Amino acid sequence: MLASGILGISVDVFRRVLGAGAGAVVTKSLSREPWEGYSNPTITGTGGGGWLNAVGLSNPGASAFAGMLKGQGLPAVVSLVGSAPAEFVSMIKEFRDGAAAFEINLSCPHVAKVGLEVGDDPGLVGEIVSAAKRAADVPVFAKVGLGSTHYIKTAGAAAEAGADAITAINTVRAMSIDVEAKKPVLSNGFGGLSGPPIRPIAVRCVWELASKYDVPVIGCGGVSSWEDAIEMMLAGACAVQVGSAAGGRIGIFGEINAGILGYMERNGFGSVKEMVGLART
Amino acid sequence: MLASGILGISVDVFRRVLGAGAGAVVTKSLSREPWEGYSNPTITGTGGGGWLNAVGLSNPGASAFAGMLKGQGLPAVVSLVGSAPAEFVSMIKEFRDGAAAFEINLSCPHVAKVGLEVGDDPGLVGEIVSAAKRAADVPVFAKVGLGSTHYIKTAGAAAEAGADAITAINTVRAMSIDVEAKKPVLSNGFGGLSGPPIRPIAVRCVWELASKYDVPVIGCGGVSSWEDAIEMMLAGACAVQVGSAAGGRIGIFGEINAGILGYMERNGFGSVKEMVGLART
Amino acid sequence: MEIERVIDETPTVRTLLFQDDIMEGALPGQFAMVWVPGAGELPMSVMAAEEPGMAAFTVRRRGAASTGLYDTAKGGLIGVRGPYGRAFEATQGRALLVGGGTGMSPLMRLLSRLGSASHVDVLIGAQTEKEVFFEGLAGRLAGDVPHRIVVTTEDGSYGRQGRVTDELEGMLDEKPDAVYTCGPEPMMHAVVRAADSRGIPVQASVERVMKCGVGICGSCCMGEDLVCTDGAVFDGKHLIANSEFGSVFRDKSGTVRNV
Amino acid sequence: MEIERVIDETPTVRTLLFQDDIMEGALPGQFAMVWVPGAGELPMSVMAAEEPGMAAFTVRRRGAASTGLYDTAKGGLIGVRGPYGRAFEATQGRALLVGGGTGMSPLMRLLSRLGSASHVDVLIGAQTEKEVFFEGLAGRLAGDVPHRIVVTTEDGSYGRQGRVTDELEGMLDEKPDAVYTCGPEPMMHAVVRAADSRGIPVQASVERVMKCGVGICGSCCMGEDLVCTDGAVFDGKHLIANSEFGSVFRDKSGTVRNV
Ligand SMILES: Cc1cc2nc3c(=O)[nH]c(=O)nc-3n(C[C@H](O)[C@H](O)[C@H](O)COP(=O)(O)OP(=O)(O)OC[C@H]3O[C@@H](n4cnc5c(N)ncnc54)[C@H](O)[C@@H]3O)c2cc1C
Numbered sequence A, B: 001m002l003a004s005g006i007l008g009i010s011v012d013v014f015r016r017v018l019g020a021g022a023g024a025v026v027t028k029s030l031s032r033e034p035w036e037g038y039s040n041p042t043i044t045g046t047g048g049g050g051w052l053n054a055v056g057l058s059n060p061g062a063s064a065f066a067g068m069l070k071g072q073g074l075p076a077v078v079s080l081v082g083s084a085p086a087e088f089v090s091m092i093k094e095f096r097d098g099a100a101a102f103e104i105n106l107s108c109p110h111v112a113k114v115g116l117e118v119g120d121d122p123g124l125v126g127e128i129v130s131a132a133k134r135a136a137d138v139p140v141f142a143k144v145g146l147g148s149t150h151y152i153k154t155a156g157a158a159a160e161a162g163a164d165a166i167t168a169i170n171t172v173r174a175m176s177i178d179v180e181a182k183k184p185v186l187s188n189g190f191g192g193l194s195g196p197p198i199r200p201i202a203v204r205c206v207w208e209l210a211s212k213y214d215v216p217v218i219g220c221g222g223v224s225s226w227e228d229a230i231e232m233m234l235a236g237a238c239a240v241q242v243g244s245a246a247g248g249r250i251g252i253f254g255e256i257n258a259g260i261l262g263y264m265e266r267n268g269f270g271s272v273k274e275m276v277g278l279a280r281t
Numbered sequence C, D: 001m002e003i004e005r006v007i008d009e010t011p012t013v014r015t016l017l018f019q020d021d022i023m024e025g026a027l028p029g030q031f032a033m034v035w036v037p038g039a040g041e042l043p044m045s046v047m048a049a050e051e052p053g054m055a056a057f058t059v060r061r062r063g064a065a066s067t068g069l070y071d072t073a074k075g076g077l078i079g080v081r082g083p084y085g086r087a088f089e090a091t092q093g094r095a096l097l098v099g100g101g102t103g104m105s106p107l108m109r110l111l112s113r114l115g116s117a118s119h120v121d122v123l124i125g126a127q128t129e130k131e132v133f134f135e136g137l138a139g140r141l142a143g144d145v146p147h148r149i150v151v152t153t154e155d156g157s158y159g160r161q162g163r164v165t166d167e168l169e170g171m172l173d174e175k176p177d178a179v180y181t182c183g184p185e186p187m188m189h190a191v192v193r194a195a196d197s198r199g200i201p202v203q204a205s206v207e208r209v210m211k212c213g214v215g216i217c218g219s220c221c222m223g224e225d226l227v228c229t230d231g232a233v234f235d236g237k238h239l240i241a242n243s244e245f246g247s248v249f250r251d252k253s254g255t256v257r258n259v
C-alpha cells in the first residue's frame, strides 16, 4: 500500500502506482481548505536512505480531491487532517463514492494544531474517530506516531472509539542543520524523519500495538524491500505501507509482491494471515 | 566525550580513548549490584551505520568500579542506574575521589524498572536528581530519551531539581526481526537504536531542550564526524558525546577535534561557546 | 557551494558560476535543487560555463527563492543537490534549439556538448531587447560547428519581430534532424506539435512545481508522469500523449491550474 | 545460513559445514558472531572445510549458546555476521602450530593456507583419547607440505602422555620460524613466553567475552586492547606487555576474574 504524502495528489499517478502492484494507495492528507504548505526546502536527505520532510501538509483541499476521485472506483484510502470532529465529518461527506477507506492523520509531526497535536490529546482523538466512524460508510483507520503523548494511548483511544485499523507510524520529529549555512535545512526548521532509519522504531511500534490491542495494525515506516515488509508482518502488521522507498522507484511494489510470494512459497505459507504476528508467538 | 555504554568498563580502555582525543569518558551505567545483562545476541546492525542493542545494562556494579577509578584522576563521568533515590545516593558515596561528574541514566529503553521507566515518572526524577545533587560534590547530569512521557517533561523535572546539565538522547526503543528465523534478533526482543539513523532526532531534541531550559545540554546520538558534532553545537549542545561511531574507530575523537578546530578557524570562531545554539538565533 | 563569479545577463537575469565537480558533470537538461539559506530552495537547470571545471545556474528573479538566488553575490553560499532527472539525448546531424527566457539555460549546456552536430540553429525568444541574452555565448559555445543564431523580440526592439513560433515553420522547413526546446509551456507546446507533425524528433524540458526533486512528493506530476524523475526532458511523442502537457499544472497546494 | 553437513568430532565437539562466500573468504584466525535463534549468539573461529566453497565452525557444547549451536542439525538455520578481527599472519619457513581443544579450529584454517611453508609441526593437546580430534584432518590439510602431527593426552590414553607444554621445549629446539597457538589461556601464555624467550615470533588467538564483536561494547577488553578488533590474533610481544593476558578476564557483567 502506498503511504500518505508520497506521490499522493493525482489520480493518474495513483493508477500508475496501482499498476505497479500496490494493493491500495493512501492520498496526501487533505484538509478542508487547500493548503500551500511550507516553502522549499521541504525535503532533505539525512543519509542511509533517510529523508526529513516538512512539506507542511500542502494539499488542494478535500472538495477538489473528492471531485477527482469520484466514480473512479480506485482502491484509494483518503487521508484527512483537521483539528475538530466536525471538520472530519464534513470532509468525509464530500467523499461519497470515491473513498475505499479513510485514514485519520493523528501524527504529522511538523504542522501546528493538526496531526500530532491532535494525536497528543487522546480525548479529542476519541471524539474525532467516533464522529468519523458515524459519518463514514467505509472503514476508518487512525494513523499514529511518536508524539509527546505515548502513541499507545493515542492508539488506544482510537481503537476504543471504533477505529477499524491503526496505521503506525508517521515520520518522527527531527531536524537537520547545515554546518556551513549554520541554519536548519528545512524552511520549517523541524520536519519528520522517514525511510530506513526509522524502520526498527516502526517495527517495535507495530509489535507493541499488535500485542496490546485487538485492532488490526497497518505497518508503515522505512519499508524498502520485501524482507522489510515481511518483518512488519511478522511483528503483527496485516498490511504494509511503503512511503519514501517508492520515491523514484515505483516498481518497488511489484518487487515487494514478488518477494513476498517467493518467501511464502519457500516457507510453506498459504496466506498472508499465517505470517501476521508470527514472531510474537 | 565518549558516551555511556561504549567501551565503558575498563580504565585501560578509558586511557586509550582519552589519549585518542576524547575530553572525557562516561562509564557504562552502573548499578548497585553487578548485573550480567541479557544473553547474546545483544547487538545487531540495522543498516546505514545504525545499531540496535539490548546489552541489558551489564556492569560489574558501582563498588567494583569505584575501586578501579579511585585516585586515577581521570576525567570520568560515572553513569548510574537505579530505581530509587537512596540507591543513587549510596552509589555516589562510593565514588569519593574518582568521578569528575555523575550522569543519571533516565533513559535506557530496554531494562525494566530503571532507565526510561524512571524517566517516565517526572516526580521520581525530581527526587532522584535532588538527592544525587545533595550527595555529590561534583556536577550531576541527567540523561533523557524518548519514552512514554515526553522527554521535555523529564528534562524539566531534572533541571528544576538542580541538574547541572541534560544529556540528550539515549538510544530509541526499537526492534529488528529476522525474516528467516521469524524471531526478533536480540535475545531481549526490544533494544535501543543508536548511530546515524537517530542523529536528526537527537539534533531536534537538543534544539528543543536548549530552547526551553536554561540548563546546558550535552548532545548525544548518531555523531560520527566533526560536521555532526558541529551540528549538535549549532543546535545548542555545549558538549557532544560520541557512542556507536567510536566502535572500532577510537581515532574518531582526534578526527573530530581536528575537524572542529579547522571549522572554527575557517569561520573565525574564537571559542566553542560562540557556536553553541548559533543556528537558533 | 561558494559563488565565484556573477554575470548580469539582463536587468532581471543573472548567471552564477561556481566550482563543483558533480554539477560540472551534469548532463544537459538535468537540474539541481538549489538551496538559498534563508530564502528557499528551487529547481534550476544546470547551465554551461565557459571556464573548465565550473558549472553555473542562470536565474530570473521572480518569487522569494529565485530572488534570493539572484541576489547571491560572489562569495555567497548556496546548497546544491542533484543532478536529477533525464537529460537531452544529443542526436547527430542538424539540430534546432528553440528557447525562451531562462529556458535557454539547459539549451546552452546542450549546445556546449553538440560538438559532433553538422549544423546548429539556435532560436531565442524574448519580449524586448533588454531581455535578450546568451546570443553571444551561444555563438562561442557552438564553436566550430556551423551555426546560425536567430533572435525574436515580441516588440521588435531587437532581432526579428514576433514570437519564436513565427520563425519556427521556416526553420523546420530546413529539415533539422532533431529539435530541442525549453521555455514557457505554450511555446514548447507549439514547438513540440509543429516538429512532431512533420515527423521530426523533438525533446522538451518541462517545468512543474518541485519540492523533493527525487520522485517522493508527487508535487511535479503531469498526468502520470513525474517531471522530476521521468523528465524534466521528455520525448515529444510522449508529451503529445500526455493530456496535461500544455494544458494544466498543479500549484504548490496541488490544485489544478491552467498553464 | 543453512547447515549442510555435521561432523561429530568427539562426544562434545561437532563441526558444522555450510556454504557461504563471505565466510569462505575469512582469513585464518578471523571469527564470526554466530546466532542460533532461540539459543543465543557467540563468537566462533572460522574453521577450514575440505569442500571447496564451504566454511565451517567447530563447536564444543558448554553453555546455552554453544549447546544450541552443537544441537543444530543438517538443514538448521544459523545467522552469521563477520568475519571480524585480525588474522594470523602466515610467515614462510618452518611453522609450529600448538592447539588445545576447539582452539584447533583457527589453526586448521591456518594450516589449510600454509601451502608455501617448508615444514609444519602440529601439536594437539587433549584430556583423553575420546577428546582428540582433527588429527587426520590436519594431515590432509597439510597436504604436500612436510609435516608432523603430535598428540598429547593428559591421561596418556592416546599419543604422548602429558600436556602440550611438555612437548613444546623439544619442538622449539628445532627452531621453527613461527609459532601459532590457540587454546586455553594458560596454555597459550606458556607457549607465548617459551617461544618469545627464544626469540621465535609467536602469534596467539585470544578469547574474551564478546557481545558486539565490532569494538562498541567493550566487553572483550584485555588491558587497553579490544580482543574483537585489535585481535583476536595478537603478536606475542604485544601479549607479554599486556598485564591482563594469562592473568585476568572480565565476565559477562564486566567483573574482573582470574583466568
Ligand atoms: C526542472 C526545472 C528547471 C528550472 N530551471 C530554471 C532556470 O534555469 N532558471 C530559472 O530562472 N528558473 C528555472 N526554473 C524555475 C524556477 O525553479 C522557479 O520555479 C522560479 O524561479 C520561481 O520560483 P520562486 O520560488 O522564486 O517563485 P515563486 O514564489 O514560487 O513564484 C513566482 C511566480 O512564478 C510562478 N511559478 C513558480 N513556479 C511555477 C511553475 N512550475 N509553473 C508555473 N508557474 C510557476 C508562480 O505562480 C508565481 O507567479 C526551473 C524549474 C524547473 C522545474
Ligand SMILES: Cc1cc2nc3c(=O)[nH]c(=O)nc-3n(C[C@H](O)[C@H](O)[C@H](O)COP(=O)(O)OP(=O)(O)OC[C@H]3O[C@@H](n4cnc5c(N)ncnc54)[C@H](O)[C@@H]3O)c2cc1C
Binding pocket: D031, D040, D042, D043, D044, D045, D046, D057, D058, D059, D060, D061, D062, D063, D064, D065, D066, D067, D102, D103, D105, D106, D206, D207, D208, D209, D210, D232, D249
Ligand atoms: C574469538 C573467539 C573464537 C572462539 N571460537 C570458538 C570455536 O571455534 N569453538 C568453540 O567451541 N568456542 C569458541 N569460542 C568460545 C565460545 O564463543 C563460547 O565462549 C563458548 O562456546 C561458551 O559459550 P556459551 O554461551 O555456550 O556458554 P556460556 O554459558 O557463556 O559459558 C559456559 C562456560 O564457559 C565459560 N566461558 C564462556 N566464555 C568464556 C570466556 N570468554 N572466557 C572464559 N570462560 C568463558 C563460562 O564461564 C562458563 O563456565 C570462541 C571465543 C572467542 C572469543
Ligand SMILES: Cc1cc2nc3c(=O)[nH]c(=O)nc-3n(C[C@H](O)[C@H](O)[C@H](O)COP(=O)(O)O)c2cc1C
Binding pocket: A003, A004, A005, A006, A028, A029, A043, A051, A053, A055, A057, A079, A105, A108, A143, A169, A170, A171, A193, A194, A195, A196, A198, A220, A221, A222, A223, A241, A242, A243, A244, A245, C216, C217
Ligand atoms: C514527503 C512526505 C510527505 C508526507 N506526507 C504525509 C501526509 O500528508 N500524511 C501522512 O499521514 N503522512 C505523511 N507522510 C508520512 C508517510 O506517510 C509515512 O508515514 C512515513 O514517511 C514513514 O514511512 P516511510 O519510511 O516508508 O516513508 C509523508 C512522508 C513524506 C516523506
Ligand SMILES: Cc1cc2nc3c(=O)[nH]c(=O)nc-3n(C[C@H](O)[C@H](O)[C@H](O)COP(=O)(O)O)c2cc1C
Binding pocket: B003, B004, B005, B006, B028, B029, B043, B051, B053, B055, B057, B079, B105, B108, B143, B169, B170, B171, B193, B194, B195, B196, B198, B220, B221, B222, B223, B241, B242, B243, B244, B245, D216, D217
Ligand atoms: C552497546 C551500547 C550500550 C549502551 N549502554 C548505555 C548505558 O549503559 N547507559 C547509557 O546511558 N547509555 C547507553 N547507551 C547509549 C549511548 O550512550 C548513547 O546515548 C546512544 O548510543 C546514542 O549515541 P550514538 O548514536 O552516538 O551511539 C549504549 C549504547 C550502545 C550502542
Ligand code: FES
Binding pocket: C209, C210, C211, C212, C213, C214, C215, C216, C217, C218, C219, C220, C221, C226, C227, C228, C229
Ligand atoms: S518533485 Fe517531488 S515527486 Fe517530483
Ligand code: FES
Binding pocket: D209, D210, D211, D212, D213, D214, D215, D216, D217, D218, D219, D220, D221, D226, D227, D228, D229
Ligand atoms: S566484543 Fe564488543 S568491543 Fe569487543
